[in-house]
Amino acid sequence: MPLPRLFDYLAPQAGPGDVGRLVHVPFGSGLRVGILLDVGVKSELPEEQLKPVQEILTDLPPLPPEWMRLCEFCSGYYHAPLGEVMLAALPAGVKRAVPTKRRQIKARARRDSVAESLPELTGEQAAALDSIRAAGPGFHPFLLFGVTGSGKTEIYLRLIADALEAGGQVLLLTPEINLTPQMEARLAARFPETPPVSLHSELSEAMRARHWRAAFTGEARIVLGTRLSVFTPMPDLALIIIDEEHDPSLKQQDGIRYSARDLAVFRARQRGIPIVLGSATPSLESWGNAHGKRASARSTSRYRLLTLNMRAAGNARLPTVRCLDTRRETMREGLSAVLLDALAERLARGEQSLVFLNRRGFAPVLACPACGWISRCNRCAANLVLHLADRRLRCHHCGSEARVPRACPGCGNLDLQPFGRGTQRLEAFLAECFPQARLLRVDRDAARSRKQWEAMLAQIHGGEADILIGTQMLAKGHDFPRLTLVGAVGADAALFSADWRAPERLFALLMQVAGRAGRADLPGEVLIQTQYPEHPLYTALTAHDYPSFAFAQLAERKGAGFPPYSHQAMLRAEAPEMAQSIAFLASARAGARSSEHPDVALYDPVTMRLSRRADRERAQLLVESFSRPALQGFLKEWMATLRQIKIPARLRWHLEVDPLEF
Ligand code: ADP
Ligand code: ZN
Numbered sequence: 001m002p003l004p005r006l007f008d009y010l011a012p013q014a015g016p017g018d019v020g021r022l023v024h025v026p027f028g029s030g031l032r033v034g035i036l037l038d039v040g041v042k043s044e045l046p047e048e049q050l051k052p053v054q055e056i057l058t059d060l061p062p063l064p065p066e067w068m069r070l071c072e073f074c075s076g077y078y079h080a081p082l083g084e085v086m087l088a089a090l091p092a093g094v095k096r097a098v099p100t101k102r103r104q105i106k107a108r109a110r111r112d113s114v115a116e117s118l119p120e121l122t123g124e125q126a127a128a129l130d131s132i133r134a135a136g137p138g139f140h141p142f143l144l145f146g147v148t149g150s151g152k153t154e155i156y157l158r159l160i161a162d163a164l165e166a167g168g169q170v171l172l173l174t175p176e177i178n179l180t181p182q183m184e185a186r187l188a189a190r191f192p193e194t195p196p197v198s199l200h201s202e203l204s205e206a207m208r209a210r211h212w213r214a215a216f217t218g219e220a221r222i223v224l225g226t227r228l229s230v231f232t233p234m235p236d237l238a239l240i241i242i243d244e245e246h247d248p249s250l251k252q253q254d255g256i257r258y259s260a261r262d263l264a265v266f267r268a269r270q271r272g273i274p275i276v277l278g279s280a281t282p283s284l285e286s287w288g289n290a291h292g293k294r295a296s297a298r299s300t301s302r303y304r305l306l307t308l309n310m311r312a313a314g315n316a317r318l319p320t321v322r323c324l325d326t327r328r329e330t331m332r333e334g335l336s337a338v339l340l341d342a343l344a345e346r347l348a349r350g351e352q353s354l355v356f357l358n359r360r361g362f363a364p365v366l367a368c369p370a371c372g373w374i375s376r377c378n379r380c381a382a383n384l385v386l387h388l389a390d391r392r393l394r395c396h397h398c399g400s401e402a403r404v405p406r407a408c409p410g411c412g413n414l415d416l417q418p419f420g421r422g423t424q425r426l427e428a429f430l431a432e433c434f435p436q437a438r439l440l441r442v443d444r445d446a447a448r449s450r451k452q453w454e455a456m457l458a459q460i461h462g463g464e465a466d467i468l469i470g471t472q473m474l475a476k477g478h479d480f481p482r483l484t485l486v487g488a489v490g491a492d493a494a495l496f497s498a499d500w501r502a503p504e505r506l507f508a509l510l511m512q513v514a515g516r517a518g519r520a521d522l523p524g525e526v527l528i529q530t531q532y533p534e535h536p537l538y539t540a541l542t543a544h545d546y547p548s549f550a551f552a553q554l555a556e557r558k559g560a561g562f563p564p565y566s567h568q569a570m571l572r573a574e575a576p577e578m579a580q581s582i583a584f585l586a587s588a589r590a591g592a593r594s595s596e597h598p599d600v601a602l603y604d605p606v607t608m609r610l611s612r613r614a615d616r617e618r619a620q621l622l623v624e625s626f627s628r629p630a631l632q633g634f635l636k637e638w639m640a641t642l643r644q645i646k647i648p649a650r651l652r653w654h655l656e657v658d659p660l661e662f
């Protein structure tokens, strides 16, 4: 149960060997699946009050002690009840009272038992691989910093081959479900005898349970999964790889807000195996770890840095990146003449282009110039986004929708105006400019299901699209050989965001989207429209100089005392009234016996940037310390206090350790 306590039962039939097994137990009025954590302990309850375990399930081996330790660590570090962690760590299909039928995961060896021929490694790849191999077994964390297209994946594949050869299992984490089909295909092609099993939230319950079991029994040798797969028990685990280790999607954003990357590092250390974190734009935490910039001298998780500066494939070069100063350029519908000309040029040459705008919909808001009415969400402190494709106004925070009104609800004016620009509007304008071009808009509205998404990818690869209009969905990890031009539009907003992590995310996103251009033999060009071409972020970006950007950011963070130089936790509350949320946080702060924790700073409760979402008023309180142990010690004690505070019926609160968003 998601409660900060365990439950005792009678189980005379259980021995120490049953620890880690699933059991059926009576709970409340029904029967539940539980996990046997210990046997032979004396309960604090008198024996008459204990109910007997109904059945000890033996169709699975016991969950290993190592898995228990991982869950305990997660529970302790993120201050979530152990029951809740274990509940989240097991796939629903495994927790079912009735076990799902077992089906063999068959190696697809029949189709093709000859592995593809291996490319000869570049010098940089060989050097990186040698370093990893030379380190040998044992806990060795590596940060593989390689520009887009530098062949990081090829290094993963070689390492996986080594691990399989030695009889090990491999866990490969990727941040996005969208990236798994591609990686799955590469793994299946390279390792036809040991095809990967995937684990992510879009699998059917039965399929996920089946894959999980295959990993747990050792039948599957390669597990490819999103963050939740970090909990998969793997008896022969010998290597962990995290692709795009900087990606915020590796952090769970509801329930237990764990970082799959950090848990994976814990897991590797606990098991004494190597872990490789790969990225073209490493997180500043990992960058700091690789450069010995941790505030705490006792940090043991220093990473070895391995660098790939050049693209791997044949003549592939990094694209040229240039800023277009929107204050000086001739602009039409938000696109500069230079970018439009560049698009025309690609079209004439039969090459693909991508216009990147990280905002879906037609326009972020619909407004009435006569009376000042704007399309607001009734339930959130946000605007409704105009979606012209299906003539809806839609809230991107709570999902509320409405028809587009024919006239202003305020004054009856018929001339409502869309303000700002989203992908649909860009698409409409580009269709006007280039009537002969085949346009393809790729965002979450156009690619709602995995099927649609895969169909779009096939369309792009098949050369059936000339100009792609896309959000960050298209930015990551895809290899489009005929794509030679990327235009980035509307990026500036993140430069001056109140969220101090926004520049880091913007840099990563632009670097990634830029990385889509010129992957094969055709050289790529990236044009970034901005009002601030001299901004250091853009200067570093045009020079492909992530290190100078990262060091500058780290210096700023050090000056400001931000992570990774300090450690943070965020207590958040939401309730029908803002006063209730603030009052809860205020009493939480008052109950914090701060004088006993001089190393921990508690800030005032403040409203969140999105102050209302889905009819709930949201506020937060930041807790900070230069010492992780001090912060952890404080949080442990504080959580016990917080659980005692009486709260209004409709107030919800949670604590997030190492928050990524403000
Ligand atoms: P990354 O993961 O760093 O973005 P990939 O591993 O996807 O890069 O490699 C980019 C492209 O380069 C792929 O098409 C891949 O097949 C190719 N490639 C990788 N290593 C080599 C190599 N040693 N020789 C030739 N091509 C390579
Ligand atoms: Zn009006």
Ligand code: ZN
Binding pocket: 377, 378, 379, 380, 382, 395, 396, 397, 398, 399, 400, 613, 614
């Ligand atoms: Zn809303």
